[in-house]
Amino acid sequence: MKFHSKRATAFSALLLSGAMVLTACGGDSESADGGDGGSSSEAVSITMLPKNLGNPYFDTSTKGAKAAATDLGDDLEEVGPETASPDAQVQYINTAAQQGVGALIVSANDPTAICDALNEARDAGTKVVTFDSDTDPECRDLFINQATAEGIAKVQLELIAEQIGGSGEIAILSASANATNQNAWIKMMESELESNPDYADIELVDTVYGDDDDQKSFDETAALLQSHPDLKGIISPTTVGISAAARYLSDSDKKGKVMLTGLGTPNQMREYVKDGTVTAFALWNPEDLGALATYAADALATGEINGDPGDKFQAGDLGEYTVEEDNSVLLGDPFVFDESNIDDFDF
Known part of the structure; x- marks a missing residue:
């Protein structure tokens, strides 16, 4: 972009x-x-x-x-x-x-x-x-x-699709279940996954909520990987969630195997980009x-x-x-x- x-x-x-x-x-x-x-x-x-x-x-x-x-x-x-x-x-x-x-x-x-x-x-x-x-x-x-919700949903799907090679299971780590912006973006991503043939081989298997709490988001990442052993990617459209997920992945055997993208700040994500945990992410x-x-x-x-x-x-x-x-x-x-x-x- x-x-x-x-x-x-x-x-x-x-x-x-x-x-x-x-x-x-x-x-x-x-x-x-x-x-x-x-x-x-x-x-x-x-x-x-x-x-x-x-x-x-x-x-x-x-x-x-x-x-x-x-x-x-x-x-x-x-x-x-x-x-x-x-x-x-x-x-x-x-x-x-x-x-x-x-x-x-x-x-x-x-x-x-x-x-x-x-x-x-x-x-x-x-x-x-x-x-x-x-x-x-x-x-x-x-x-x-x-x-726009469409623009945010689009860039995150494009990033995860590129990172997992266009196929496989993905999950979403969101903020709170009633967050207006998060839910709008997730709805757009779900719709795009269902309707866009470019994403026909990508399956959204779970959406979990970390409540914009670092430790809960960290724990939810661990639970996702345990519940979905074939998971290939995680989208976290929240700055707290993506950094917590990156911290977990960086010290796990899933580093470089489960791709992570979403919305984050450069200062939070710099070390995880540098060490190869995260390839690319987005934000305004x-x-x-x-x-x-x-x-x-x-x-x-x-x-x-x-x-x-x-x-x-x-x-x-x-x-x-x-x-x-x-x-x-x-x-x-x-x-x-x-x-x-x-x-x-x-x-």
Whole structure:
């Protein structure tokens, strides 16, 4: 998978300043206060609510969000539970509403369970932007989509098919059973496996859930290999899952025999690519995703956009983005990491 030329240019520029950009297009619009992409001189208070704290993926997305907030002159605070559950997120949503924050950015642990709390926050005047994992559309103002479900499913199937030679048993190691994004990607992969003749000789034999917990994901990998002795490949569309599975495989006699791909970060996966446990995997840049969510939240809170299809806003060095028909904003295509390029990235 290749960069578009404009994105590659933006990446090169940001690399010099220490920010890693996978999908970007240059922009030079300036706000009234002189910032790149800012829309108001008045600071917007923003609360960032990931699925859980201490997750390297969300640490990176929050890093991007904070950089964007600094660019805009906004105040951004990260809050969140230690474990990824919808009930644990509700209290933080309620607190944000009570504090009267201008915008709330949330990665949903469930598509419906946090809707009542989100809509109460919206009724109180807080703009709600989901990112990474969406709620039902009526519960938010915008969804910042890291990539389409079709695109994410496609790249992972292409990678595993290539790695196992186009035939054999595969399994999926997912996050939680009710994770919106995971389930959408898995459904697309299942459909593609059933309908695409290129995958006629590949059989999905199991889907298991590690709940985005490192030890549980590690244990589920061991159980998969025991339950399916003929397994040839594992897809783990979660950064916690793929790194835990790689750690298990790297010290087992299945290393190099059971192939592993999915969605991971370069820093988590570098050693496993270097030692031959993993050939290639994919991801968008979570730092860009957090930044884009923050620019969108600011644009909503300041009235620059309403979140309607066709609305356009500037996202700093990421460029101009347009709201799509489903009231979402698409970051871009997934990017494939392998031994040839993994050392070019640091997140």
